[in-house]
Amino acid sequence: MGLKEQNNLQNFPGEIHSAGNSNIIVTSLDGIVNWSRANSLWPLVFGTSCCAIEMMAAGSSKHDWSRFGTEVARATPRQADLIVVAGTIVHKMAPVLKRLYEQMAEPKYVIAMGACSVSGGPFFYNSYSVVKGVDHIIPVDVYVPGCPPRPEALLYGIIKLQEKIRDKKLLKDKPSTPIIIDNTPNNG
């Protein structure tokens, strides 16, 4: 068994060599930085309606999103990397959300959770107050549809975001394209 397997580091992007009393790691800068970023996403405490209940369930003991490296939720945007837009955004809330996003330090990521933040959802038609999709205000990395999506769907969205982060280039970043998660029931 190699050192990576022994230390439960199968996903570590690089090689670990034993060298006497200490070990030597051989990796790329992209690999190690993205690995660190993807495995310590700190989400912002932000929820505007029923999706926030599912997000809290995803963070609490039963689903426990810290298993996937989405650790402590922060109450200030200055310390957060990830904002999960969990719930309806109305026009009165839009400038607040924009400010929260801009207060977050780079690199920062956005998950649009639920039908309301994806497209306006049930409030798409005939609503004077609801923003028709949060991507009118801030750029979105992963869309998780559902009304509300179950915690598993959110966890899958987080895993997809981590895959996306691992794929980034530090110096010459690829243009960001959003991931759309299909969580419709598989009947086949």
Added chain:
Amino acid sequence: MDREALKNKLTEVFPDASYSENKQFIILTTTSDKITGVAETLKNNTDFRFDYLFCITGEDWLNYFIITYHLRSTHLGHELVLKAKIENREKPEIETLSHLYPTAELNEREIFEMYGIHFLHHPDLRKLLLPDEWEGFPMRKDYYDPLHIVELE
């Protein structure tokens, strides 16, 4: 007071008002100019003692507005729906009930911003939920906002 007794007493005290019923409530409909007197009687008359106003609703019926007050007596345990009809759509006005029921103050502010109905002698008639710069009354049937509203065909 049970339902029949309350109904009889109401028709005795307010013979001019019109009445209807549903499964839960007796509904007393009056006009907007009489609302203060009716509400004062309902609150102070020892047979009614409606001391708790638990909901105010606005309704837009295109030709007229209706303000609906849900009243309850915590002493006697009966409930009543009081409706006031506002005929003037161009300049809708009604007296406030906030001097009788302080809870009316916030409810009336919400109806004011959503329907543009002015509550006369209200202590602080400002917008409640909408942004301060908002124009128009979004809960009116003829409200239209092509920028924000996607109409369902």
